[in-house]
Amino acid sequence: MLRNGINCIKFYWFGIFCTSIIGIVVSTFLDYRVLFSKGDFYTWRVSFTIFVISVTVSDIIMLQVTALSRFLYLRIRYSIKCPLCIFPFLINSVDGKLEMKIGKKPEVVYCDFIDDEEYNRFSYEEMIRILREGIIARKIGRYIFGISVMILFLCFKPAGALIVIILFAEFEALDMIYERKFHGDNFKLRNIRRGNGALYLNKVYDDCRVENFYDNDINKNYVLGMVKRRLAKNIYDNDYTEPAYVNNILKSLFMEPEEISTSPDIKELDIVTLYVFYAIFSKNEDYVGNIRNVVLRMKLYVGQYSKLWRDYFDYFLQIIDSYQWKKELEINKKKDMILLYDCWANIPGKYRNTLLYVKNKIDDYINQI
Structure with a gap:
């Protein structure tokens, strides 16, 4: 499934599965003897809250690493200024002024637009290379961060390493989405190899x-x-x-x-x-x-x-x-x-x-x- 690509419906089901596994792993961190001593309702309310917070925080952290990796790579390698999507905060420089807005959708992290003036500095072939390298930087940065966290978990809380593995699987599935409204990174790289990279350029x-x-x-x-x-x-x-x-x-x-x-x-x-x-x-x-x-x-x-x-x-x-x-x-x-x-x-x-x-x-x- 992950190798051949998936549509959004399959990803939603896969995401529910990943969320459930993370919830089960997080449950091993809790002392249910203490929780049950305070009543069943209290136990399930606390458990549910912790599960939701754990899944949300872990996903958002991975999204931030994904966005930061591309932003820093393009900034350091090519001195390119592009929107920084620290979800839900979306930061950009417009006419020399720093603007920050609130975004609505996490998938904005996967947007590849670059400000128009950058197109005057590079040829079409260079822009395609920059597009490709930016996408790869997103993936590599996420894996470097995830593996580092997994090693820390293995040293101090081995069960937590399973959370990182599940997150890798979830984001790999997200990278493989190919639908009309959203193309994941793996599908974008495939399109670039086929000579269709211009689809993702702002020109x-x-x-x-x-x-x-x-x-x-x-x-x-x-x-x-x-x-x-x-x-x-x-x-x-x-x-x-x-x-x-x-x-x-x-x-x-x-x-x-x-x-x-x-x-x-x-x-x-x-x-x-x-x-x-x-x-x-x-x-x-x-x-x-x-x-x-x-x-x-x-x-x-x-x-x-x-x-x-x-x-x-x-x-x-x-x-x-x-x-x-x-x-x-x-x-x-x-x-x-x-x-x-x-x-x-x-x-x-x-x-x-x-x-x-x-x-x-x-x-x-x-x-x-």
């Missing part, structure tokens, strides 16, 4: 290659992230001439409304939001007409499953109609746009500032309607 070097990536369903979420970043940058720069890969992928996405499901990928909905306002800000009537047809189709497709999304698409339609025919909004309650639902560590700091600018521009436009 598009070849339009045709990106379109080929999109043809493979397992890569779509990463490609849609590229499209989202490009649309946001165009709005920020007031430039409404999208590259060929953006145009072609949007056409493909818009021809398949089932891509927007009752449980949609965040990047897909963000692309709809961005393109609605991209079309309006561009003042291109063809763009506006096309996105109106797309939103209407999405409303008919998704609306039968979810009133929430039907209301969102209704809101988009009213905004487009207001632009085209100067109609007033019938929905008075302002809806929050979903542009910033990306976890902060998924993106370089400057890109986050770009999204903030776009969000404010959208808010200003809606307030003027």
Whole structure:
């Protein structure tokens, strides 16, 4: 299972198994004679609390070591500044200022984005090598730390060494996940060996290659992230001439409304939001007409499953109609746009500032309607 790769569902079950083993090992550290003397309820409450804390702390420590290993390696080896994901604290330098935010998802530790200015210092081949070495540094740093802790356990508390072994198995399983929304480190390294490393870079070097990536369903979420970043940058720069890969992928996405499901990928909905306002800000009537047809189709497709999304698409339609025919909004309650639902560590700091600018521009436009 670990050698051939796993999907998220299998990993969840495997994670439950690992958690159970850790709980059993931790139970050997407790003196149940003392606990049971204070009552059954007290015993199980204390036991459960200690089990949860032990599993949480051990997982978070391994995540921190994983993040720190890559950060320090790239900093020392290449003098690269990249977001430091000390979960849940996400630290980055933006325009010379240090920013710290709170993250929401532990998997941000596995994000590989590097700030845009670094791409001016290195060639494509060098960036692929840096990407690969950063991923390997994550794995090696984790193993060095884990083996050191295991040796300490063997010296002072031999049963505790089993916790480290289980953690290694759990994180190796996490590294082997390959799904549309998340690629583990082992799968990334495999993709890099196959010449597909550009999928994980924050810059598009070849339009045709990106379109080929999109043809493979397992890569779509990463490609849609590229499209989202490009649309946001165009709005920020007031430039409404999208590259060929953006145009072609949007056409493909818009021809398949089932891509927007009752449980949609965040990047897909963000692309709809961005393109609605991209079309309006561009003042291109063809763009506006096309996105109106797309939103209407999405409303008919998704609306039968979810009133929430039907209301969102209704809101988009009213905004487009207001632009085209100067109609007033019938929905008075302002809806929050979903542009910033990306976890902060998924993106370089400057890109986050770009999204903030776009969000404010959208808010200003809606307030003027």
